[in-house]
Amino acid sequence: MFTVDSVHHDLMIPGWRTMQERIKFNVLILVIEGKVVYYIERKRIVLEQGDLLILPYRIDRAGEDHESGPHQKYTILFTSGEEAELLPFLCQGRHTIVKPRSFEALRRRFEKLFMEMRGVKSFRSMICQGILQELLGITAREMEQPEIAPMKVQYARTIQNYLLRHYRESIEVGQLAKLIGCSDNYTISVYKEVTGQSPIKYLHRLRISEACYLLLNTKTTVAAVSQYLGYYDGSYFFRMFKQLTSMSPSEFIAIGQPLDMEDFFG
Numbered sequence: 113m114f115t116v117d118s119v120h121h122d123l124m125i126p127g128w129r130t131m132q133e134r135i136k137f138n139v140l141i142l143v144i145e146g147k148v149v150y151y152i153e154r155k156r157i158v159l160e161q162g163d164l165l166i167l168p169y170r171i172d173r174a175g176e177d178h179e180s181g182p183h184q185k186y187t188i189l190f191t192s193g194e195e196a197e198l199l200p201f202l203c204q205g206r207h208t209i210v211k212p213r214s215f216e217a218l219r220r221r222f223e224k225l226f227m228e229m230r231g232v233k234s235f236r237s238m239i240c241q242g243i244l245q246e247l248l249g250i251t252a253r254e255m256e257q258p259e260i261a262p263m264k265v266q267y268a269r270t271i272q273n274y275l276l277r278h279y280r281e282s283i284e285v286g287q288l289a290k291l292i293g294c295s296d297n298y299t300i301s302v303y304k305e306v307t308g309q310s311p312i313k314y315l316h317r318l319r320i321s322e323a324c325y326l327l328l329n330t331k332t333t334v335a336a337v338s339q340y341l342g343y344y345d346g347s348y349f350f351r352m353f354k355q356l357t358s359m360s361p362s363e364f365i366a367i368g369q370p371l372d373m374e375d376f377f378g
Contacts, residue, residue: 146183
């Protein structure tokens with residue numbers, strides 16, 4: 113059985129450092145922002161935004177801030193039993209670095225696990241075990257898929273970061289294509305190859321996710337939320353909301369409680 117021992121969120125800590133030791137747990141590390149340096153079996157490794165590092169039990173490691181400055185990352189420490197044999201990256205006795213195509217999905221699950229470990233105690237271990245198993249399953253699936261050229265991954269990250277900053281604005285594929293210096297068709301193709309969805313679909317998912325938060329946590333009207341998120345045609349907002357959540361905005365409000373958005377947004 114996989115068991116979560118602890119989850120940490122290092123948020124731009126100046127002078128961050130961890131001592132050299134042979135670790136007693138399996139470790140998953142997802143870098144959210146910046147760069148971080150690890151010394152694994154005395155070898156220097158630099159991780160950057162989007163990298164997922166897997167450290168199996170008993171490996172020797174130390175870590176510190178990169179010379180470029182502080183970083184942000186999530187770290188999960190966990191133990192495993194015989195089921196670890198199903199995951200080669202936990203049994204091979206060496207570290208693994210993955211550049212996941214499903215970075216946002218992984219980030220949300222790391223964040224969710226971090227929050228659960230600090231939330232209500234009832235059924236915590238069961239819920240956290242489930243999230244961890246899902247994380248490991250996503251990681252294993254990523255490693256089974258053919259490797260994508262690093263440049264394609266970088267293109268997709270550039271587009272995704274732009275969408276995260278500008279999702280309320282009117283965005284055309286041509287704008288995204290200019291960011292990476294490629295044609296419109298290639299931009300759509302490479303983003304879908306890396307993330308499994310088109311950039312415009314991801315844009316709508318960002319907007320509707322924000323809409324769900326606003327409708328439940330503020331007194332903003334549906335029409336105002338639609339306008340705020342860049343949907344100037346209320347009927348179009350209604351269609352996109354129902355398409356992605358399987359319910360209308362009014363039905364969502366009537367439920368009156370947060371839904372697990374992972375069920376809708378993956």
